[in-house]
Amino acid sequence: MSDRDIERLLGPAATELGCEQCFEALDRYVELELAGAEADEEVPGMAAHLEGCPACAEEHASLLALVAEEE
């Protein structure tokens, strides 16, 4: 079992948002990231949630890629 597998089992140690809060803030977070702003400071708990939730992480990656493509 790899370190990554163990991380998946145990999840992030930091305090994290829930899925609903993640979806709520996702658009703002992505635009902050693309603007080079401190997205993780502006939206506390988002980075930890994206580390812990594979589904939200996939949708974050998609929104980031889609909006980046337009800019």
Added chain:
Amino acid sequence: MPASEPASATARLDDPSARLLAGLQATGARHRDAVAELHSLLLRAARFELGRRAAMLAACGAAELDELAQESADEAVTAVLAKLDSFRGESRFTTWAYKFALLEAAVRARRRMWRGREVPTEPADMGLVADRLGSPHDDAERRELLGAIADAIRDELSERQRTVLVAITLQDVPIDVLAERMGSSRGAIYKTLHDARAKLRRALAAGGLAPGEEPR
């Protein structure tokens, strides 16, 4: 600017986004045109999401993929219109709207990929846990850590927590698929996963095996 509108909302709206939002808030032909434009944008976003999963959706034909995209866009337009009043202008309107289409398409894609596949919704078999966590190739410290995790999964978690943790983290079941089969929601299943993980971390800490650190 209307007195009720936050200053930041107007300041952050770029032109195409602002025009679309204003059209959606209008009535008559202008509203209908804006809804059609929104649908077109969200259909593009849904196709973008499905395109990112093309390899995993290889079993789908073009017609089925188009149907998935159309359904996703339809549902996303409905969701956006229903939640229009909650848009606070913290991003461009299009960025806000896209996330609904990406979510709808991603959930549909995951469910399509798992259609016909068995999803474990009963308390996980500890034999499976032992198989995944017990490797004779690991060194003694790693074996101690994995053994403690397996013990905590067996002894500390409720049946539901064990089911959710094992399905998502050891069997790679997508959370939306598990939620659908368990008659629950992504948020509720993730809360169960979060609580299960917290119990594992506490059990490891109590045994002096803090994750991410060398076992003592």
